[in-house]
Amino acid sequence: RERMLKEVTALAELSNTAENGAFHILRYHQAWMEMNKLHIVTELCTSTLLSEMTNGSFQGIQGIARQYQLLREMVLALRL
Numbered sequence: 001r002e003r004m005l006k007e008v009t010a011l012a013e014l015s016n017t018a019e020n021g022a023f024h025i026l027r028y029h030q031a032w033m034e035m036n037k038l039h040i041v042t043e044l045c046t047s048t049l050l051s052e053m054t055n056g057s058f059q060g061i062q063g064i065a066r067q068y069q070l071l072r073e074m075v076l077a078l079r080l
Contacts, residue, residue, distance in 0.1 A: 001033075004038040007038070007040075008028075008031045008038070008040065011026075011028045011031075011040065011042075012028050014026075014028070014076070015027045015028035026042045026043060026045065027042060028041075028042055029041040029042060029043070049070075
């Protein structure tokens with residue numbers, strides 16, 4: 001139960017970070033326990049990281065900036 005609560009807390013903190021300009025982090029909406037299981041509601045994603053990286057949106061100067069932004073967001077997520 002403690003581990004589950006830590007996961008929800010981390011996701012909520014990341015979601016707050018996402019509202020401040022981190023666009024590759026899943027937004028958290030709510031969580032609850034039911035029959036000893038954790039249910040987490042997040043936003044619906046329309047693509048995957050793999051599809052984003054292979055569709056050409058990481059090409060050129062703007063693509064390099066997107067790569068750095070994505071790396072920054074992953075590091076922020078790991079810090080929590």
